[in-house]
Amino acid sequence: MNILLTGGAGYIGSHTAVVLSEAGHEVVVLDNFCNSKKSVLTSLQQILGKELICIDGDIRNTPLVIKILKDHQINAVIHFAGLKAVGESVQMPIEYYANNAQGTISLLEAMKSTGVKALVFSSSATVYGDPQYLPIDENHPTSATNPYGRSKLHIEEMLKDVAISDAEWKIICLRYFNPVGAHDSGLIREDPQGIPNNLMPFILKVIAGDLPVLNVYGKDYPTIDGTGVRDYIHVMDLAEGHLAALLFLSNRYGWHVINLGTGVGHSVLEMIHASEEGSGKKINFQFAPRRPGDIASCYADVKKANQDLAWVATRTLQEMCLYRPVKK
Ligand code: NAD
Numbered sequence: 001m002n003i004l005l006t007g008g009a010g011y012i013g014s015h016t017a018v019v020l021s022e023a024g025h026e027v028v029v030l031d032n033f034c035n036s037k038k039s040v041l042t043s044l045q046q047i048l049g050k051e052l053i054c055i056d057g058d059i060r061n062t063p064l065v066i067k068i069l070k071d072h073q074i075n076a077v078i079h080f081a082g083l084k085a086v087g088e089s090v091q092m093p094i095e096y097y098a099n100n101a102q103g104t105i106s107l108l109e110a111m112k113s114t115g116v117k118a119l120v121f122s123s124s125a126t127v128y129g130d131p132q133y134l135p136i137d138e139n140h141p142t143s144a145t146n147p148y149g150r151s152k153l154h155i156e157e158m159l160k161d162v163a164i165s166d167a168e169w170k171i172i173c174l175r176y177f178n179p180v181g182a183h184d185s186g187l188i189r190e191d192p193q194g195i196p197n198n199l200m201p202f203i204l205k206v207i208a209g210d211l212p213v214l215n216v217y218g219k220d221y222p223t224i225d226g227t228g229v230r231d232y233i234h235v236m237d238l239a240e241g242h243l244a245a246l247l248f249l250s251n252r253y254g255w256h257v258i259n260l261g262t263g264v265g266h267s268v269l270e271m272i273h274a275s276e277e278g279s280g281k282k283i284n285f286q287f288a289p290r291r292p293g294d295i296a297s298c299y300a301d302v303k304k305a306n307q308d309l310a311w312v313a314t315r316t317l318q319e320m321c322l323y324r325p326v327k328k
């Protein structure tokens with residue numbers, strides 16, 4: 001199949017490009033590089049032994065998206081492009097709604113006008129808000145506490161309406177839990193600008209000596225050791241989940257929602273210890289007050305993914321926390 005990856009130069013998109021390309025699909029990337037570097041394309045070429053088609057452009061440029069869908073005879077779209085920093089979204093809600101929601105409308109307009117009606121959407125466990133029960137299944141009530149999460153919820157609602165409006169659409173919404181880790185080559189990875197907000201990128205910078213100390217936010221949560229628990233999933237497992245989702249969509253119409261996680265939660269201290277083993281280095285950390293808006297525990301019920309997608313996350317915590325120095 002010919003597959004368009006919006007945001008395909010980003011963290012999850014680039015890993016998915018590898019998996020899809022190795023499975024024999026033709027991958028076309030559309031990215032405006034607002035949160036990724038062009039050097040990712042060279043790395044992808046090194047991994048795959050061939051050049052990927054990449055268009056430097058914005059999903060909000062509807063005529064451009066229409067042209068790409070036509071020129072490359074696209075069969076399905078995986079929609080990663082968007083802004084994703086929770087704190088930043090509180091400061092810049094207009095930019096978040098413009099990029100995430102308006103960008104998705106532009107993409108949908110282009111898809112509708114070209115008759116490309118198969119879509120995989122990158123949603124997030126953030127749409128479950130503060131969990132009412134664990135593990136979280138797809139029927140758990142949704143809510144949002146920040147503009148980023150609300151933009152994901154708005155998009156989900158829009159996509160559901162689109163799928164209801166026209167029986168030819170096939171749309172799957174994947175709700176990712178906490179993606180971590182990198183491709184074995186070490187050539188592609190999560191590479192945030194500045195000081196990372198998320199746990200694993202921060203740990204990696206402390207290991208590399210770029211940051212002096214990790215703040216562990218909260219030590220009095222009702223969890224195994226008092227620190228926050230999350231469902232960390234290896235990004236290559238997540239990438240393979242997209243391949244499974246495309247296969248699923250080949251003969252399913254309508255709207256589908258599926259969690260992608262491991263079903264197992266790990267605490268911040270467990271992640272620190274696994275990263276110490278994975279790097280052979282001691283990680284300097286200190287306890288700090290709880291981070292506003294954080295929840296105690298969050299992990300997925302993955303039965304639906306296992307059954308409907310015939311997909312299961314197989315990589316271990318050790319593999320997720322393996323340290324690969326940046327190749328300069
Ligand atoms: P990322 O920032 O690494 O990748 C997103 C890519 O989209 C970047 O390369 C960026 O340049 C591009 N982009 C952004 N706006 C664009 C636009 N208007 N036009 C074209 N390209 C644009 O993020 P990621 O971690 O790979 O996340 C991918 C998707 O998965 C996002 O939608 C994110 O909200 C979602 N998600 C991520 C996580 C996570 O923890 N990483 C968890 C749940 C959901």
Ligand code: WQD
Pocket residue numbers: 084086123124125126177178197198199200202214215216217218227228229230268291294
């Ligand atoms: C994990 C745990 C922190 C940093 C976020 C988004 C969510 C989704 C995934 C996109 C928590 C603790 C963190 C640090 C720490 N992204 N922590 N010190 O908060 O589960 O989810 O990323 O959709 O929307 O909200 O991930 O990695 O930020 O935090 O102690 O420096 O690590 O308190 O318990 P989170 P995270």
